[in-house]
Amino acid sequence: MAVYTDVADEELAAFIELYDVGRLLSFKGIAEGVENSNFLVHTEKANFILTLYEKRVNKDDLPFFLNLMQHLAASGLSCPTPVVMKSGATLGELAGRPAAMVTFLEGMWVKRPKPLHCAGLGAGLAALHVAGSDFTMTRQNALSVSGWRPLLDQCAGRADEVKPGLQATIQTALSKLEADWPKDLPSGVIHADLFPDNVFFLGEELSGLIDFYFACTDSFAYDIAICLNAWCFEADHSFNVTKARALLDAYQKVRPLTDAETTALPLLARGASMRFLLSRLYDWLNVPPGALVTPKDPMEYLKKLQFHEDAKTVAAYGLDL
Amino acid sequence: MAVYTDVADEELAAFIELYDVGRLLSFKGIAEGVENSNFLVHTEKANFILTLYEKRVNKDDLPFFLNLMQHLAASGLSCPTPVVMKSGATLGELAGRPAAMVTFLEGMWVKRPKPLHCAGLGAGLAALHVAGSDFTMTRQNALSVSGWRPLLDQCAGRADEVKPGLQATIQTALSKLEADWPKDLPSGVIHADLFPDNVFFLGEELSGLIDFYFACTDSFAYDIAICLNAWCFEADHSFNVTKARALLDAYQKVRPLTDAETTALPLLARGASMRFLLSRLYDWLNVPPGALVTPKDPMEYLKKLQFHEDAKTVAAYGLDL
Missing domain, CATH: 3.30.200.20 (Phosphorylase Kinase; domain 1)
Structure with a gap:
C-alpha cells in the first residue's frame, strides 16, 4: 500500500x-x-x-x-x-x-496466474521488446550483474541473520554468475520488473502493462528470466513447466529466441533470482521505522536460485533443445 | 490507509x-x-x-x-x-x-476547510437530520455519555502514560458530563462522525456525505457539536468563530435550533470532545502489532475539551443569545 x-x-x-x-x-x-x-x-x-x-x-x-x-x-x-x-x-x-x-488502464492483475495468463504475458513481453526496439534513449540496468556485488556489500555481511550459511551460498553463486554472465545477447528496452501486479487482464485477455520504473537497457532474455521466476513458480516453490512453456511459446510467436538466448536461459534465470534475492535481502535487513510496507521474503528467491542451479538446460523450462 | x-x-x-x-x-x-x-x-x-x-x-x-x-x-x-x-x-x-x-460519489474532501465549506457542511448536516427524520430503524449511540466511562475503564488507568495528570482531568470532566447530560433534546438519525474526510465538495459546493458507519439515533445538536470540534479548530488549536458561525447559520436556515439545543451546545461540545479524547486515548494505548494506521493524537481533543469548558454560552461559537 x-x-x-x-x-x-x-x-x-x-x-x-x-x-x-x-x-x-x-x-x-x-x-x-x-x-x-x-x-x-x-x-x-x-x-x-x-x-x-x-x-x-x-x-x-x-x-x-x-x-x-x-x-x-x-x-x-x-x-x-x-x-x-x-x-x-x-x-x-x-x-x-x-x-x-x-x-x-482498464484491467486487473491476476493473483494466481494460470497457463493462459502466462501465455498472454509472453506475447505482451515480446511485443514490448519489439515496440521498444527503435526507442533511442538508453538507461543502464543498475540491478544487473555488475550491481549485485555492491548490493551484497551494502548488506554488510548480515545475510546469515536471515538464514545461517546464506552469506556463503550467495558468495559462491555470485562469483559463478560474474564469471559466466553473457555479454552479447540481443538487447534493448526491458521492463525488468514484470511481476503479475504489473500486468493487467480483462478476463483472459491481456489488457496492458504498467509500472515502467525499473525499465532499462539490457538483454531481452534476462527480462524473460525475470518473468519465469515471477510467474511460473507455485506457492510451494515448485516450478510449473506448463506455465513456462506457455510463456516461452507465446513469446516466440512474436519474437523467436536466438540459440544463444535459449542456451543462456538457465544462467539468466539464476541471475534474475540473485537480483531479487539481494534486493529483498537488503530491504529485509533495512526496514525503515514506521514502514507501511512489509518487506518481501528473500528466501523465496534463494529457492528459485537453487532450482535454476539444478536446471542444466532449457528443457527444464519446457523448451525443446 | x-x-x-x-x-x-x-x-x-x-x-x-x-x-x-x-x-x-x-x-x-x-x-x-x-x-x-x-x-x-x-x-x-x-x-x-x-x-x-x-x-x-x-x-x-x-x-x-x-x-x-x-x-x-x-x-x-x-x-x-x-x-x-x-x-x-x-x-x-x-x-x-x-x-x-x-x-x-464524485467530489473530494477538503483538507483545510474555509468558512464557506463550514457553511456547506452546516446545510448538509441539517439536510441529513431532516431526511432521516422519517427513518424507522434505530441504533443506540454506543459512544454517547453512557459509553464513555466503560471506554475510560478499558484504558485501565493508563491515561497518565500519555500526559501526567490526564486520568484525573478526564475523571473530573466525565463526572460533570454524566451529571449534566441533557436527555430531552430533539433526536433522530445522526452521522456522529462527520469529519472533513467524510464530506465531499466539488469546488465550493458540497457534493455529498459518506461513511455512515457510526450513524445512530441521538440528539441532533450533539451531531452539530461533533462537527464544531472537527471543522472549526485551527491546526494551532485556536477556535475559528467565523467558521462556527458559518456552520451554525447555514444549519439553522434548514433546521432552526430550539432554545434548549442552543443552551446545551457548550455542554454537548464538551461531550463530543470527551468522546473522541477517549476513543483516541484507547487507540493510542492499544496499537496492534503491524498496524497500518498511525493512531490520532488524543491530546488534540483534550485541548478542545478545555476550550469548551471555558465557553460558558453559545456566544463563544458565534451564535447570538
Missing part, C-alpha cells in the same frame, strides 16, 4: 489546471505500488493515475521512463501514456515531488 | 456477478478509511465503492447502515447508495467478510 505524501487541496487544483483535462471530480489514494505515491484522478474528461515520485526513484531517470511510455503507447503497446500538459511537458512537481499524470 | 483483506480473483468475479452492473473492468484498493477495506470498482455500467467490513464493525449493525443510506438517498440527500443485487439483497459476503457495494 502506498500513499507516502499528502497533497494540499489548492496545490492539487493548481496542478490539474496545468493539463487540459477539464474539472477535477475526484481524487483518491491507491493502496498499490511500493516505490511511489499513486492517486486515481477523475476529471470531466477521463480517469488518470497521478504519481508522485518518492525518493527511491532517481529524478534524472524520469525523462527516460516517461518518454519510453509515450514511445511504447505510440507503437501500439497497451500501457499508461503520460498526459501532456498545456506547456508541452509531461513531468511536473506536486507537494515537493516530481509528479506525472498518465492515462488510466 | 486501509486495505486489510486480499480478495482472490475468482471470488471477486463471482461477487460482481451477483449484481447487474456489467463486466468488471478494474478493481483498486483505496488508501482511505481506517475501519474497513475499501476498493474502487469500475464496471461497464459505472464506478462503485466496494467495502469489506472488518472486525471493528458489528455485523448486526450493517442492515441499519445500509437501509439508512438507501433511505437518505431516496429522500434526496447526496450520499452513497447501496447497490441492490439480483437477489434483492444489499449485503453479501466476500473473502469471509460481510461486503456491500455502493454508488460512487
Whole structure:
C-alpha cells in the first residue's frame, strides 16, 4: 500500500489546471505500488493515475521512463501514456515531488496466474521488446550483474541473520554468475520488473502493462528470466513447466529466441533470482521505522536460485533443445 | 490507509456477478478509511465503492447502515447508495467478510476547510437530520455519555502514560458530563462522525456525505457539536468563530435550533470532545502489532475539551443569545 505524501487541496487544483483535462471530480489514494505515491484522478474528461515520485526513484531517470511510455503507447503497446500538459511537458512537481499524470488502464492483475495468463504475458513481453526496439534513449540496468556485488556489500555481511550459511551460498553463486554472465545477447528496452501486479487482464485477455520504473537497457532474455521466476513458480516453490512453456511459446510467436538466448536461459534465470534475492535481502535487513510496507521474503528467491542451479538446460523450462 | 483483506480473483468475479452492473473492468484498493477495506470498482455500467467490513464493525449493525443510506438517498440527500443485487439483497459476503457495494460519489474532501465549506457542511448536516427524520430503524449511540466511562475503564488507568495528570482531568470532566447530560433534546438519525474526510465538495459546493458507519439515533445538536470540534479548530488549536458561525447559520436556515439545543451546545461540545479524547486515548494505548494506521493524537481533543469548558454560552461559537 502506498500513499507516502499528502497533497494540499489548492496545490492539487493548481496542478490539474496545468493539463487540459477539464474539472477535477475526484481524487483518491491507491493502496498499490511500493516505490511511489499513486492517486486515481477523475476529471470531466477521463480517469488518470497521478504519481508522485518518492525518493527511491532517481529524478534524472524520469525523462527516460516517461518518454519510453509515450514511445511504447505510440507503437501500439497497451500501457499508461503520460498526459501532456498545456506547456508541452509531461513531468511536473506536486507537494515537493516530481509528479506525472498518465492515462488510466482498464484491467486487473491476476493473483494466481494460470497457463493462459502466462501465455498472454509472453506475447505482451515480446511485443514490448519489439515496440521498444527503435526507442533511442538508453538507461543502464543498475540491478544487473555488475550491481549485485555492491548490493551484497551494502548488506554488510548480515545475510546469515536471515538464514545461517546464506552469506556463503550467495558468495559462491555470485562469483559463478560474474564469471559466466553473457555479454552479447540481443538487447534493448526491458521492463525488468514484470511481476503479475504489473500486468493487467480483462478476463483472459491481456489488457496492458504498467509500472515502467525499473525499465532499462539490457538483454531481452534476462527480462524473460525475470518473468519465469515471477510467474511460473507455485506457492510451494515448485516450478510449473506448463506455465513456462506457455510463456516461452507465446513469446516466440512474436519474437523467436536466438540459440544463444535459449542456451543462456538457465544462467539468466539464476541471475534474475540473485537480483531479487539481494534486493529483498537488503530491504529485509533495512526496514525503515514506521514502514507501511512489509518487506518481501528473500528466501523465496534463494529457492528459485537453487532450482535454476539444478536446471542444466532449457528443457527444464519446457523448451525443446 | 486501509486495505486489510486480499480478495482472490475468482471470488471477486463471482461477487460482481451477483449484481447487474456489467463486466468488471478494474478493481483498486483505496488508501482511505481506517475501519474497513475499501476498493474502487469500475464496471461497464459505472464506478462503485466496494467495502469489506472488518472486525471493528458489528455485523448486526450493517442492515441499519445500509437501509439508512438507501433511505437518505431516496429522500434526496447526496450520499452513497447501496447497490441492490439480483437477489434483492444489499449485503453479501466476500473473502469471509460481510461486503456491500455502493454508488460512487464524485467530489473530494477538503483538507483545510474555509468558512464557506463550514457553511456547506452546516446545510448538509441539517439536510441529513431532516431526511432521516422519517427513518424507522434505530441504533443506540454506543459512544454517547453512557459509553464513555466503560471506554475510560478499558484504558485501565493508563491515561497518565500519555500526559501526567490526564486520568484525573478526564475523571473530573466525565463526572460533570454524566451529571449534566441533557436527555430531552430533539433526536433522530445522526452521522456522529462527520469529519472533513467524510464530506465531499466539488469546488465550493458540497457534493455529498459518506461513511455512515457510526450513524445512530441521538440528539441532533450533539451531531452539530461533533462537527464544531472537527471543522472549526485551527491546526494551532485556536477556535475559528467565523467558521462556527458559518456552520451554525447555514444549519439553522434548514433546521432552526430550539432554545434548549442552543443552551446545551457548550455542554454537548464538551461531550463530543470527551468522546473522541477517549476513543483516541484507547487507540493510542492499544496499537496492534503491524498496524497500518498511525493512531490520532488524543491530546488534540483534550485541548478542545478545555476550550469548551471555558465557553460558558453559545456566544463563544458565534451564535447570538
